[in-house]
Amino acid sequence: MQNAIQVKGLQKSYRQLYVLKNVDFEVEKGNIFALLGTNGAGKTTIVKILTTLLKKDGGQVTVNGFDVASKPSNVRQSISLTGQFAAVDEVLTGRENLVMIARLRHLSHPREVTDDLLQRFGLSDAADRRASTYSGGMRRRLDIAMSLIGKPQIIFLDEPTTGLDPEGRIEVWKIIKELAGSGTTVFLTTQYLEEAEQLADRIAILHEGEIIVSGTLAELKKLFPPAKVEYVEKQPTLEDIFLKIINKKEDK
Amino acid sequence: METIKMRNYFFMDMGVMLIRSMRHVFRSLDTIITVTIMPIAMMLLFVYVLGGAIKTGTDKYVNYLLPGILLVAIANSAGYVSYRLFLDKQRGIFERFHSMPIARSAPLWGHMLTSLVSNAISLVVIIFVAFLMGFRSSAGMLSWLAIAGILALFTLTLTWIAAIAGLAAKSVDGAGVIAYPIHFLPLISSAFVPTKSMPAGVKAFAEHQPVTPIVETIRALLYNKPVGNQIWVALAWCITIMFCAYLCAMRVYRKRL
Numbered sequence: 001m002q003n004a005i006q007v008k009g010l011q012k013s014y015r016q017l018y019v020l021k022n023v024d025f026e027v028e029k030g031n032i033f034a035l036l037g038t039n040g041a042g043k044t045t046i047v048k049i050l051t052t053l054l055k056k057d058g059g060q061v062t063v064n065g066f067d068v069a070s071k072p073s074n075v076r077q078s079i080s081l082t083g084q085f086a087a088v089d090e091v092l093t094g095r096e097n098l099v100m101i102a103r104l105r106h107l108s109h110p111r112e113v114t115d116d117l118l119q120r121f122g123l124s125d126a127a128d129r130r131a132s133t134y135s136g137g138m139r140r141r142l143d144i145a146m147s148l149i150g151k152p153q154i155i156f157l158d159e160p161t162t163g164l165d166p167e168g169r170i171e172v173w174k175i176i177k178e179l180a181g182s183g184t185t186v187f188l189t190t191q192y193l194e195e196a197e198q199l200a201d202r203i204a205i206l207h208e209g210e211i212i213v214s215g216t217l218a219e220l221k222k223l224f225p226p227a228k229v230e231y232v233e234k235q236p237t238l239e240d241i242f243l244k245i246i247n248k249k250e251d252k
Numbered sequence: 253m254e255t256i257k258m259r260n261y262f263f264m265d266m267g268v269m270l271i272r273s274m275r276h277v278f279r280s281l282d283t284i285i286t287v288t289i290m291p292i293a294m295m296l297l298f299v300y301v302l303g304g305a306i307k308t309g310t311d312k313y314v315n316y317l318l319p320g321i322l323l324v325a326i327a328n329s330a331g332y333v334s335y336r337l338f339l340d341k342q343r344g345i346f347e348r349f350h351s352m353p354i355a356r357s358a359p360l361w362g363h364m365l366t367s368l369v370s371n372a373i374s375l376v377v378i379i380f381v382a383f384l385m386g387f388r389s390s391a392g393m394l395s396w397l398a399i400a401g402i403l404a405l406f407t408l409t410l411t412w413i414a415a416i417a418g419l420a421a422k423s424v425d426g427a428g429v430i431a432y433p434i435h436f437l438p439l440i441s442s443a444f445v446p447t448k449s450m451p452a453g454v455k456a457f458a459e460h461q462p463v464t465p466i467v468e469t470i471r472a473l474l475y476n477k478p479v480g481n482q483i484w485v486a487l488a489w490c491i492t493i494m495f496c497a498y499l500c501a502m503r504v505y506r507k508r509l
Contacts, residue, residue, distance in 0.1 A: 051351040073353055081351040087344035091276050103268045104354055106261055146348070156351075 004029045004154050004185040010059035019045050021209035032186040034200035041206045043189040047158045051081045080152040084159050086143040090132035094123050094142050105150035117145040137168025154185045166239050265354045269362020277370045283332050288374040291325040292381050314387045319470035320443025326371050326407050330414040331431025333367050337418030338427035367411040395473040405490045412497035419504045437463045462489035
């Protein structure tokens with residue numbers, strides 16, 4: 001089966017600074033792929049190259065079978081990007097934001113598509129309020145909803161949960177799982193190991209411009225010495241406590 | 253998803269962009285005050301407070317003043333273009349649009365079109381108020397069309413200059429700075445008083461900057477006077493500056509985004 005994303009020998013530098021030295025990875029169709037790395041490791045640079053926002057210096061990159069350099073408009077037809085900061089228009093209402101994107105994707109029924117997404121993302125009540133009044137989690141949900149319009153085959157999420165509270169994070173995780181369940185390929189960057197562990201089918205770690213390890217969670221775990229059995233009293237984490245208190249558990 | 257060639261959609265996409273930024277204009281009280289109420293207040297102030305002391309050689313001061321007020325209104329709107337472009341750049345809106353299958357320049361042209369449409373609306377309102385204040389013109393249809401053309405050209409010129417500032421700026425304040433020199437151009441011109449009353453140095457500046465020939469051309473068109481070569485000077489200024497600003501803005505746009 002053809003891979004959704006194929007990257008070979010990708011290089012990128014800003015003037016003298018080599019951000020990406022030699023990046024190789026591939027993402028299978030319908031998978032959730034998590035790219036892990038510290039701040040400044042080059043995760044966003046990779047996302048920008050894959051989404052045709054930035055030109056690569058060297059290497060082969062294909063997205064949905066199209067070369068990003070020679071067929072950028074075919075790539076743009078196949079993808080959508082949710083950037084690091086929720087790119088919603090704050091002056092417009094949630095509904096207007098969605099209708100705008102649906103029009104730009106040239107769908108024949110922008111209103112129906114919008115109503116459907118508002119419902120699905122729990123934004124129906126806030127639909128006619130300006131996005132500037134939304135909470136961080138709502139804004140991110142709207143942002144992701146905007147990315148789903150037109151049913152792109154591949155979705156890029158650049159640090160989708162950075163800056164969200166635990167509740168918002170869990171909401172976003174739920175959405176990502178549903179997406180992958182419906183056959184969409186998800187490319188995700190994150191700094192949180194837990195997030196990759198929760199969501200990803202395959203994980204790659206980017207460090208100093210190269211992918212130092214990649215594989216499934218099970219494969220990555222095998223790289224390290226076998227687990228030792230120790231008895232440690234399990235204290236609830238502050239997150240557990242927080243979620244318990246506000247009584248909105250993960251299975252909401 | 254329908255995958256018809258995207259160039260067929262260029263104008264449709266521009267329409268979507270236009271609706272979006274027109275909403276920005278209409279939902280910003282600040283913008284409406286600066287581009288419509290302020291020029292009207294200025295017109296009231298000059299006509300009813302200062303106008304009595306200004307000798308222009310025309311029967312009614314409002315007739316003399318109106319072209320300048322129109323240019324002030326356009327100049328006031330320029331800062332908002334750079335402000336909005338900067339926010340689109342900073343908040344990742346451009347990235348979102350650029351990763352979609354639409355023409356890469358559509359978001360930028362959307363702002364240009366919005367500037368033209370919103371200025372047209374505010375100018376019509378201002379002319380209507382001037383009419384209530386006693387402004388009368390003997391201009392025919394053709395002259396009005398020529399005036400509209402010159403005003404549109406002036407709008408585009410300032411908008412492209414503002415676009416450079418908005419796209420290149422590193423902060424909101426930086427994006428807004430461009431507004432100040434632009435605000436001053438109509439003030440140091442023949443827009444409010446004839447240049448012959450000014451001291452030599454100021455007079456030289458006022459007579460050799462773009463706003464004066466534009467004001468004089470519009471005045472001549474409004475009152476059926478010979479336009480002379482002022483119109484060519486005005487057009488040369490606008491087209492030259494607009495062309496340079498356009499190239500520069502496009503360069504920044506491609507490079508930064």
